[in-house]
Amino acid sequence: xxxxxxxxxxAWLKGLSPKENRNIPxxxxxxxxxxKGLFPALHLxxxxxxxxxxxxxxxxEAGLDGVMIGRAAYxxxxxxxxxxxxxxxxxxxxxxxxxxxxQMLPYIEAHMIGGGxxxxxxxxxxxxxxxxxGTRAWRRVLSERGHIGGPELVLxxxxxxxxxxxx
Numbered sequence: 610x611x612x613x614x615x616x617x618x619x620a621w622l623k624g625l626s627p628k629e630n631r632n633i634p635x636x637x638x639x640x641x642x643x644x645k646g647l648f649p650a651l652h653l654x655x656x657x658x659x660x661x662x663x664x665x666x667x668x669x670e671a672g673l674d675g676v677m678i679g680r681a682a683y684x685x686x687x688x689x690x691x692x693x694x695x696x697x698x699x700x701x702x703x704x705x706x707x708x709x710x711x712q713m714l715p716y717i718e719a720h721m722i723g724g725g726x727x728x729x730x731x732x733x734x735x736x737x738x739x740x741x742x743g744t745r746a747w748r749r750v751l752s753e754r755g756h757i758g759g760p761e762l763v764l765x766x767x768x769x770x771x772x773x774x775x776x
Contacts, residue, residue: 743773
């Protein structure tokens with residue numbers, strides 16, 4: 610084993626629910642940095658409480674080999690995932706959420722042909738337009754009808770976003 614992801618938050622096994630364990634125990638990033646100092650050849654990634662690309666960049670510049678962002682990337686993908694390659698690796702192109710939707714359509718079709726349901730995919734796409742005009746309509750269409758729709762429903766939801774952004 611040559612790779613480890615270390616969660617910087619201690620888990621308290623008694624007295625806290627899993628949800629409380631994600632927020633209450635303190636983060637100990639210094640411990641993760643000490644581990645990297647003790648085992649420099651080990652590929653070490655930090656996890657826990659990281660909510661921005663600036664924080665991720667800090668840990669990479671401090672010598673860690675990877676950073677797990679987690680919930681922040683899930684809830685704000687256009688603020689984090691769309692810009693990550695540019696901010697961290699200097700890639701010129703960023704991801705456009707509208708392009709991502711179109712790139713997902715063949716995957717959605719294949720998933721549904723295999724017996725899957727649309728909402729099994731779209732529930733992970735609900736935050737794609739977070740903080741953008743039309744996001745409420747995007748979420749509403751996919752949430753209310755995602756269990757019965759197909760790729761055409763995703764395009765309908767996208768049309769609400771595009772209309773709101775054009776206004």
